[in-house]
Amino acid sequence: MKLLNKIASAANTVLMLAAAGAGVLMLAFGAYVLYDIRYTNQNAYISQDLLQYRPKVAAEEEGTETFAELRKINPDVVGWLELFDTHINYPLVQGRDDLEYLNKDIYGDSTLSGSIYLASENERDFSDRYNLIYGHHMDNGAMFGDIRNFLDKDYFDSHQEGLLQTENGTYLIKVFACAYADAYDNVIYNISKDADKKFPELREFLSEHAVQHREMPQELSDWMLIGLSTCTDVVTNGRIVLFVSAGPLSSEDAVKYMERSSGDVPTEGTHRLPLGYFTDSDHWALLNLLCVAETFLILLPVTAIRKKYRQISYSKKLAKKLEETDCKDSHENYENNDTEERRCSEENEEICKQLRRFTDRMHIGMIVECVLLIVSIVVFLMTEDLTKKMTLSDKWTGLMILIAAVSLLIDHLTFCYKGKLPNKEELTTQQKDDKVYS
Template identity: 45%
Template sequence: MEIAGTLARLGNRILSMIAAIMILLMLLYGGYSLWDTVMVYRGAFLSSDLLQFKPAEDAVESPTLLELQAINPDVQGWLTIDDTHIDYPVVQGENDMEYVNKDVYGEFALSGAIFLSSLDNLEFDEGYHLLYGHHMDNGGMFGDIVEFPQESYFDSHTSGVFYLPDAAYDITLFACLEVDAYDPVVYDCDSGADRKKLLDYIKKNAVQYREIGVTAADSVMGFSTCAEAETNGRVVVFGRLTKRS
């Protein structure tokens, strides 16, 4: 009986140790999950320190962007899409992977930054300019882009502004496409690409389209992010740039 009692107590201790280890593992996993969530959404929305560099709404020139460029020369402008969460500085890296996991300060951030194609020639009075941003489930970065395939959302969101240090461009949104990540027309950012071909392709394949009289002579900007359901699926919204005077 004494041996049986000893074995029972030993068994209880082992079970208690196993339970304690399981609880510790669950706490560690919970802590990691919380840390991972914080890291993913860190920088996904406009922070107070970045807010000081945001251009004035009716600005034609934005000297605050020069201050931000002094911190990171890769900063090229600031994008605002009206009535959305899209309100961020825009950078351009040496390649299209540089700012996938770096914020506007060049520091590690899983939410990345909004960035121009590395092929962009930065001549915004003409041509085609493509911006990329992560699809964040909380609407951060380009998370709101995935709402544009809905007719009601597309119809109620029609405008934005792209600011440069020495200029500003009003954006008139006119189309939304759902494409593959390797679409040869949408993702052809070469400055010599056929713009009429692009506009014809957009009109033919758009899931939402608004006739605004855009032509190959206009400057067009695209905003690309990952679709919700497909690994290689992308949602791209297009707008015409009109320089403010």
């Protein structure tokens, strides 16, 4: 029977540890997801270090290659797109297919916000009369998130122009329609080389489906047509497409329009990866994650959490009980001149002080352990990228072990009572049952 009890106890301990481990992993994964979402949204804005490479119109007058610096970062860069007074202010890239830059930024790093990219079926020099540009819808307005705003009439009427910069020149963009569409609408997503013949069909489509539109030209003349397509979170295949026309500008006019370029567009200070900001390593360390788990279990020991934190309430109750007993008995002991009882009372008073100091230490220890856990999680998230391959350790492992060791030391110094306790005869039956010290 005793053997069965031991087996059951061991099995229970294993299950509790497994549950604790699962809880820690879920906590770490949840923190990772929140962190990743935050930085995905934030990094979707144009970064200051990328914005400095935007082509200058003055360089076109001198006949120099304005996209040289951008193409050092990524040779797939084909232009720069901006809609005035919106968050849309990004370099344009073109991949081998329409999936390449769906979840990859201009630096080639994997990110859910992707890039703003020209359809792979279009010519990279924008020589086609109809061009299609894709971008993700971000809830914070980054990438093509602001396209949804064009469904509102006031916003549509107040945001009419922008610029498209290409290697062949700068084009003035004029917004003329915004419509809901399906990802399989051929009139929009089938790139036709004969846009002049396709334009009447598109005009008919927009007259039926456009939520907002201005008077549309009867023919394209010397303007090119561009569709800016983004997804909608309501329908799986749902899309919102902003249609603009683009006409060439002289260098003099281009300089004037560049002066309207948005200066208040939110930007991210520097390009950052969603995780592992302080390292460029191609892996993450398992030991570092285990150190985070250890720091968590020191603060919240699943199998002994009740015993650990009951010490706080028990110490308060016992100190209060001893104090009340001493106050009640001190007068009687003084009148009876009972030396032995006085000595016991003095001992209890000292024990009471020790218990109160112990309670204060536990409160301090609890705060310090919480801080160390937060530091451990933050350091892990900032130095490890869980999307990379796993390894046993890295250059940050020493720091993570140090944090876990300090947490363990703090726990030993603040939650282990080394003082005296009252004699067993002085404890009530309930106090004996509640005793947690060893």
